[in-house]
Amino acid sequence: MASAAEQLAANFNVGSFAKATELKKRIWFTLGALIIYRLGTYIPVPGVDATVMGQLLAQHQGGILGMFNMFTGGALGRMTVFALNIMPYISASIIVQLMSTAVPSLEALKKEGEQGRKKLNQYTRYLTVFIALFQAYGIAVGLENMQSAAGSAVVHPGVFFLVSCVITLVGGTMFLMWLGEQITSRGVGNGISLIIFAGIVANLPHAMASLFQLGYTGALSPFFVLVFLVLAAVTITFIVFMEQAQRRVVIQYPKRQVGQRMFGGDTTHMPLKVNTAGVIPPIFASSVLLIPVTISGFMNGKSMPGWLSFLGEELGQGQPLYMLFYAAMIVFFSYFYAAVTFNPAETADNLRKQGGFIPGIRPGAATATYFDKILTRLTTIGAAYMVLVCLLPQILISRYNVPFYFGGTSLIIIVSVTIDTVTQVQSHLVAHQYQGLMRRSRGSKKQRVIRR
Secondary structure: OOOHHHHHHHHOOHHHHHHOHHHHHHHHHHHHHHHHHHHHOOOEOOOEOHHHHHHHHHHOOOOHHHHHHHHOOOHHHHOEOOOOOOHHHHHHHHHHHHHHHHOHHHHHHHOOOHHHHHHHHHHHHHHHHHHHHHHHHHHHHHHHHOEEOOEEOEOOOOHHHHHHHHHHHHHHHHHHHHHHHHHHHHOOOOHHHHHHHHHHHOOHHHHHHHHHHHHHHOOOOHHHHHHHHHHHHHHHHHHHHHHHOEEEEEEEOOEEEEOOEEEEOOEEEEEEEOOOOOOHHHHHHHHHHHHHHHHHHHHOOOOOOHHHHHHHHHOOOOOHHHHHHHHHHHHHHHHHHHHHHOOHHHHHHHHHHOOOEOOOOOOOHHHHHHHHHHHHHHHHHHHHHHHHHHHHHHHHHHHHOOOOOOOHHHHHHHHHHHHHHHHHHHHHHHHHHHHHHHHHHHHHHHHHHHHO
């Protein structure tokens, strides 16, 4: 008789998806929530001239505004209610995560399990409100000072505009935070990641259309367009491979006798991702390096120190100094974030308390040293991979004027979120198949009892 796993694999097909009613409800809920998000990116903030905002964003496309506009799916360029997007929540999550390793009280909460996690999530929400208030006020003040050839960005500046703009932007961020949590609990995938994913993907059709238009008009040769598409496919395949790459550490649990029964003696694996830091290093590096460019663009050379003007010119996207600092900061943040999120000493201590050990390695300090050595090697490979992927678009944009942000942070986010969502869909399908198999097994047992 075939095992349960073999029966699950044999019955796993497209028809199983049609029968998975719960999964279909989750998928439809996720799609509906993302549609609501995309509709909100077209609702403008009251009192802002959209034409002037479009011109100003075009002038600062190479700065930090251009990068944030990409993450928001164009909501920042149109200055809509979702202009801040979910970025304040991400910043708050990173800050709380970093503080939970440095502040003893927060570190104790992290070890309390589900109850502690709920408290940390609540602190993250409070910090999100504070960050959103600060950023919304900065945007509102900045909008009042923005001028272009078409006029001022704000139709009627004043206290009323400041208050209404701050309330609108903060309310939009809090709604997206709530919407992301609803997607996570009632939909498929991580809601916050899917919102960022939807914002980035929304710009892809326009970027691809621009690329083909340049090829059609002769601005780019058809051969170059073909090579670009092949290179894009190869890069995506490489990112998928690196995001799924793991170093599996063998963990052995000794046998122990309880009464007349023998327990333990199992061998498991502890998976350590090659890209331990995820997409955090390129986001931090881009944000830090684009600050001088953004400031110099807003000041337009007026009352600007010489050193800031030099940084604004030399740290522009595509410049050699920018690429050098970009690569160095990615490497730095990769090691920093990996060291913060994975504690070799704590992992080795937990493993010792559970009775597990690595074959050939003594428990305790030797195990912690072994984990630290593995983590250092994996972080080196992961940092080199991110530097390669993130510098590729800079070369294409600076040397070949490709109007498509190919690779980099956006592509890593797209691939990571896609892999995570597909994995969750497969988990729901396997669970549905297993439940169906158990029901058939119970039904066959009842029939045998009746026949007897």
